[in-house]
Amino acid sequence: MTKLAQWLWGLALLGSTWAALTMGALGLELPSSCREVLWSLPAYLLVSAGCYALGTVGYRVATFHDCEDAARELQSQIQEARADLARKGMRF
């Protein structure tokens, strides 16, 4: 099964469970505080997924391994190449 199919399957399962519970189709009498939490559950999952994505991006930006020396070396090589090509007549 492809990843997309897996995700859609999982979402459909969760969605139908949530719908069944909110419509009371299973005949369970949940206390009103539980019902309140259940009602906002999809929004909550979306927001927490967004927060997780944001946090992961931020963490990876902060812990990215820069190579200062390699960057400087690359820049000087670029300058060299530009000078060389300009000498040979190429216009930038």
Add this chain to the structure above:
Amino acid sequence: MATGTDQVVGLGLVAVSLIIFTYYTVWVILLPFIDSQHVIHKYFLPQAYAVAIPLAAGLLLLLFVGVFITYMMLKNQKVTKKAQ
């Protein structure tokens, strides 16, 4: 390790996401179970906003993305028309 502003921005994003997550969790999951006379309810808007605000923000984001894509497509069309 990344340097300077990269680190600050990254850690800032992590902190923001943690703050939003904790606040939202308390708002949606913990508050319904706390007695409505407790003083903590003063710091949170009514529960209905807990669904309305992310929904509105999501719609705004979609609108922004759509406008941006339309703008880029129009700009692209103009460039190809000029080149012809």
